[in-house]
Amino acid sequence: MIKNIRMPGSRLITDLWDEFFHVAHVFPEDTDETVTFTAPGQANAWSTWAEIVDNNAVTLTSKLAGHIGHIAYVIVETSTNDKAYLLEISYGSAHTNVGRARFYGGSVPKQAQRMHSSLIPKGETVYYRIKCEQASQTMEVHIRYHFH
Secondary structure, eight states: OGGGGOOTTOHHHHHHHHHHSOOOEEESOSTTOOEEEEOOSSTTOOOOOEEOBOTTSOBHHHHHTTSOEEEEEEEEEEEOTTOEEEEEEEETTTTEEEEEEEEEOOSSOOEEEEOOOOOBOTTOOEEEEEEESSTTOEEEEEEEEEEO
């Protein structure tokens, strides 16, 4: 089994193990909860940074508060057909970028974008900004994350 190659004190092996074998969490956590990202009123312009929050005012930040976190996927549930979106996720007041993704709305309603994000330190606020080729478009998503 792969676990047997883990060497004491080997950070690389430990990091690889944590990346491939972990408990995935989903945000938002229930079927009647949503996260909506909204592009600004101008095409191809970034929105302002906003905290990632669901429709019940629960933040992704609160889920990561006691842990170092890693965003594994952003899954688009709804978006405008035939429009391109660009998403950035960051943490902290300096908006340290942890990942970028490009999505294209289309006839396939769900798209999963692997983030390969940098680690988010515990206690940091998690933000997003988005732009779309058409003004004022929205994208409903859920996020898969895990702890390190």
